Amino acid sequence: MKTVIIGIDLGGTNTQGAAATLDGVIIRQSKIATRARLGSDTVIEDLAKLILDLAKGQPIKAVGLGVPGLLDLNAGNCRFSCNLGWQDVPIAGDLSRRIDAPVYIDNDVRAAALGEWSRGRAQGCNDFIYLSVGTGIGSGIVIDGRLLRGPGWSAGEVGHMVLDPLGPACACGNRGCLETLASATAIAREGRAAAAANPSSLLNELAAEQDLDSALVFRAAARGDAAAGQVVDTAMAWLGQGIANLVTIFNPSLVVIGGGVSLAGEQVLAPVRAQIARYTMPVQREMAQVAVSALADRAGVAGALELARRERF
Amino acid sequence: MKTVIIGIDLGGTNTQGAAATLDGVIIRQSKIATRARLGSDTVIEDLAKLILDLAKGQPIKAVGLGVPGLLDLNAGNCRFSCNLGWQDVPIAGDLSRRIDAPVYIDNDVRAAALGEWSRGRAQGCNDFIYLSVGTGIGSGIVIDGRLLRGPGWSAGEVGHMVLDPLGPACACGNRGCLETLASATAIAREGRAAAAANPSSLLNELAAEQDLDSALVFRAAARGDAAAGQVVDTAMAWLGQGIANLVTIFNPSLVVIGGGVSLAGEQVLAPVRAQIARYTMPVQREMAQVAVSALADRAGVAGALELARRERF
Numbered sequence: 001m002k003t004v005i006i007g008i009d010l011g012g013t014n015t016q017g018a019a020a021t022l023d024g025v026i027i028r029q030s031k032i033a034t035r036a037r038l039g040s041d042t043v044i045e046d047l048a049k050l051i052l053d054l055a056k057g058q059p060i061k062a063v064g065l066g067v068p069g070l071l072d073l074n075a076g077n078c079r080f081s082c083n084l085g086w087q088d089v090p091i092a093g094d095l096s097r098r099i100d101a102p103v104y105i106d107n108d109v110r111a112a113a114l115g116e117w118s119r120g121r122a123q124g125c126n127d128f129i130y131l132s133v134g135t136g137i138g139s140g141i142v143i144d145g146r147l148l149r150g151p152g153w154s155a156g157e158v159g160h161m162v163l164d165p166l167g168p169a170c171a172c173g174n175r176g177c178l179e180t181l182a183s184a185t186a187i188a189r190e191g192r193a194a195a196a197a198n199p200s201s202l203l204n205e206l207a208a209e210q211d212l213d214s215a216l217v218f219r220a221a222a223r224g225d226a227a228a229g230q231v232v233d234t235a236m237a238w239l240g241q242g243i244a245n246l247v248t249i250f251n252p253s254l255v256v257i258g259g260g261v262s263l264a265g266e267q268v269l270a271p272v273r274a275q276i277a278r279y280t281m282p283v284q285r286e287m288a289q290v291a292v293s294a295l296a297d298r299a300g301v302a303g304a305l306e307l308a309r310r311e312r313f
Numbered sequence: 314m315k316t317v318i319i320g321i322d323l324g325g326t327n328t329q330g331a332a333a334t335l336d337g338v339i340i341r342q343s344k345i346a347t348r349a350r351l352g353s354d355t356v357i358e359d360l361a362k363l364i365l366d367l368a369k370g371q372p373i374k375a376v377g378l379g380v381p382g383l384l385d386l387n388a389g390n391c392r393f394s395c396n397l398g399w400q401d402v403p404i405a406g407d408l409s410r411r412i413d414a415p416v417y418i419d420n421d422v423r424a425a426a427l428g429e430w431s432r433g434r435a436q437g438c439n440d441f442i443y444l445s446v447g448t449g450i451g452s453g454i455v456i457d458g459r460l461l462r463g464p465g466w467s468a469g470e471v472g473h474m475v476l477d478p479l480g481p482a483c484a485c486g487n488r489g490c491l492e493t494l495a496s497a498t499a500i501a502r503e504g505r506a507a508a509a510a511n512p513s514s515l516l517n518e519l520a521a522e523q524d525l526d527s528a529l530v531f532r533a534a535a536r537g538d539a540a541a542g543q544v545v546d547t548a549m550a551w552l553g554q555g556i557a558n559l560v561t562i563f564n565p566s567l568v569v570i571g572g573g574v575s576l577a578g579e580q581v582l583a584p585v586r587a588q589i590a591r592y593t594m595p596v597q598r599e600m601a602q603v604a605v606s607a608l609a610d611r612a613g614v615a616g617a618l619e620l621a622r623r624e625r626f
Contacts, residue, residue: 070596079596127464143461143468150456150564151440152596161558162592163476174592245474249562251463279475279487283383283392283465 005308006051006063006101009108009300012036012083012135015047018301019054022061024118024309028054029301040089048098060101064307066111066300067091073153076105082171083135104307108300110147110156112258112293113140115303117147120294121256129252130293131158133239133268134259137179143250159183163242182239184214184260187231191217194227201227218264236268240275247280247288258293265292318621319364319376319414322421322613325349325396325448328360331614332367335374337431337622341367342614353402361411373414377620379424379613380404386466389418395484417620421613423460423469425571425606426453428615430460431622433607434569442565443606444471446552446581447572450492456563472496476555495552497527497573500544504530507540514540531577549581553588560593560601571606578605 004027008017011034019028032050035042051063069081076092078084096103106114113130116122122130126145132138137159141148148155159179160172167176168186180186192212195203202225206216220228243255255276257268269290276285295302317340321330324347332341345363348355364376382394389405391397409416419427426443429435435443439458445451450472454461461468472492473485480489481499493499505525508516515538519529533541556568568589570581582603589598608615 070594143463144459146457146459148456148563151566152564152600154594154596155456155562155564157561157564157594157597160561160592160594162554165554172594241475241478245558246562248470248473249468249559250461251465251468251470253464279473281383281467281470281473281485283467284470287465 001058003059003061004055005061005305006054007301007304007306007308008047008051008063008065009111009304010034010043010047010065010067010084011108011300012068015050016297016301017050017054018305019056019058020305022309024305026305028056030054034084036084040084040086040091043084044091044094044098047095051099060099062308062311063095063099063101063103064111064304064309065091065095065103065105066108066304066307067105068108071105071107071153073105073149076103078105102311104311106307107138107140107153107156109138110140110149111303111307112299113142113147113303114306115295115299115301116256116258116293117142117303118306119302120299121291122254125254127250127252128254128256129243129246129250130256130258131243132259133182133257133261134184136185137183137259139246141250143252158242158246161242161245163238163245178238178242182235182242187214187217187235187261188212190231190235191228194231198227201225203228214261215263218267222267232267233271236271237275239268240272241279243272243290244275244279247276247284251284251287253287253289255288255290256293257290258296258299262292263296268292314371316372316374317368318374318618319367320614320617320619320621321360321364321376322379322424322617323347323356323360323381323397324421324613325381328363329610329614330363330367331618332369332371333618335622337618339618341369343367347397349397353397353399353404356397357404357407357411360408364412373412375621375624376408376412376414376416377424377617377622378404378408378416378418379421379617379620380418381421384418384420384466386418386462389416391418415624417624419620420451420453420466420469422451423453423462424616424620425612426455426460426616427619428608428612428617429569429571429606430455431619432615433612434604435567438567440563440565441567441569442556442559442563443569443571444556445572446495446570446574447497449498450496450572452559454563456565471555471559474555474558476551476558491551491555495548495555500527500530500548500574501525503544503548504541507544511540514538516541527574528576531580535580545580546584549584550588552581553585554592556585556603557588557592560589560597564597564600566600566602568601568603569606570603571609571612575605576609581605
């Protein structure tokens with residue numbers, strides 16, 4: 001029985017996991033619904049079952065776990081998770097006791113950055129920013145070959161960088177945060193407003209068949225719909241400006257965009273590159289490549305495996 | 314003859330230097346005018362003379378040199394310096410040959426951050442942001458015990474973070490950079506406009522006796538002048554918001570404000586703290602202390618000595 005490592009990406013809706021050899025070769029994958037409404041004990045029990053299923057009786061050397069929330073990495077606690085409805089859940093210890101193996105946690109977006117670093121777009125790169133643009137916006141920042149965590153383990157919360165003090169209200173209580181201007185949630189919100197204001201917009205036609213989400217807005221914009229185009233242009237201008245600020249601050253050689261919005265590919269990359277070209281210094285813009293994630297929604301599991309492989313922070 | 318190390322802070326107007334023992338105890342200090350208009354050869358010759366004067370015949374182990382510009386630390390080049398009027402000056406090599414000792418360069422603001430770290434307000438702190446708020450705004454950022462430099466050695470250029478895309482024009486060609494909203498230059502510019510628009514403002518009375526600079530605006534505001542107060546309030550709100558964004562991104566335990574504007578003390582600290590309290594997450598604002606520099610304009614020399622002491626990056 002060969003020893004395995006396990007990587008888990010705990011999400012608010014779904015949880016993905018993989019078992020791999022100690023070299024990181026994935027041998028089994030699985031996905032379950034996250035039963036967040038039933039409370040943290042149920043979620044942890046489900047995680048334990050998922051892990052033991054993935055291990056299939058093979059000894060577990062270590063588990064890496066990406067958690068969507070603010071963490072205390074020393075204590076192994078989740079201090080706060082909006083997505084899971086958690087406050088002060090000792091997830092690492094509780095889970096470790098149930099499966100009798102060490103559990104290493106990190107923030108889900110930082111874990112995804114580790115995934116892009118070890119197996120994705122950022123392989124071999126020592127200075128990059130991974131930006132997850134989905135329901136919210138978060139980042140994992142690697143500079144000089146190290147993943148920034150910060151003394152309170154909340155470095156990289158770039159979604160709450162304020163870009164427009166008089167802008168739309170954000171869930172965090174402020175206004176004009178990057179997240180409330182450029183996330184999938186923001187694009188869907190503005191798309192719904194544009195559809196209501198423009199009865200002849202393609203947005204309304206498409207929305208008759210499915211939810212008006214950010215992917216639908218990108219699709220309508222790609223087909224030339226003016227109202228949708230304006231929503232995309234505005235959101236991507238803000239995204240690009242936020243990223244330009246990060247390029248100014250960090251001078252990275254690469255920016256990797258992941259999360260649901262990154263699936264729009266060139267519709268995201270072109271305006272982001274334009275804003276970097278406009279808003280950063282020559283020395284910075286010349287070296288700052290921009291790409292979309294190579295792993296898409298598998299970045300989190302890849303990074304969780306890398307967390308387990310490294311076995312410690 | 315005991316061996317010494319030398320630290321030099323090369324400024325656009327003045328250059329300061331100190332000689333110290335290998336333990337870093339300062340034994341001599343000196344200051345000269347920077348003859349930037351006479352070209353880089355003259356400046357380098359003046360630097361060599363200053364260094365040899367400071368050494369007074371004692372052998373020089375290493376020289377640390379803070380340079381106000383964009384550098385290539387591998388080549389020892391200054392790629393660009395607006396203050397000095399330099400483009401591609403091989404300063405480290407040229408100077409080293411003249412004094413027959415190794416010369417280690419870094420950006421002047423990063424050097425000042427090293428100074429605050431080794432001898433100033435940030436001693437013993439492994440996660441802090443040093444912000445120089447003077448003619449321009451720059452920073453030196455230490456996270457997880459390391460000074461960020463970035464692959465192009467231009468990490469920390471936070472003065473060009475764009476906070477107000479429709480704001481005043483910046484020397485860099487963009488609009489609404491932190492630097493053009495909150496630097497000493499910005500405060501003086503807005504102070505002059507306020508004086509012109511408000512003939513009865515104390516600003517005009519004070520400006521009859523001396524230049525209307527940022528210090529004068531702070532003084533008029535402290536004495537209750539409404540027009541000056543509004544200039545200070547606006548600039549400090551932007552400064553605080555820029556710093557709040559940095560706290561959101563880095564999660565530091567300390568922010569040290571240096572440069573000329575920091576001499577206004579509480580007039581700077583109070584509004585910056587208020588913006589951090591308003592614009593950052595609890596976990597971040599709880600740990601982010603804010604202080605003004607302990608070394609003022611000696612931070613650069615202290616950091617240059619530290620550069621020399623470490624002898625390498």
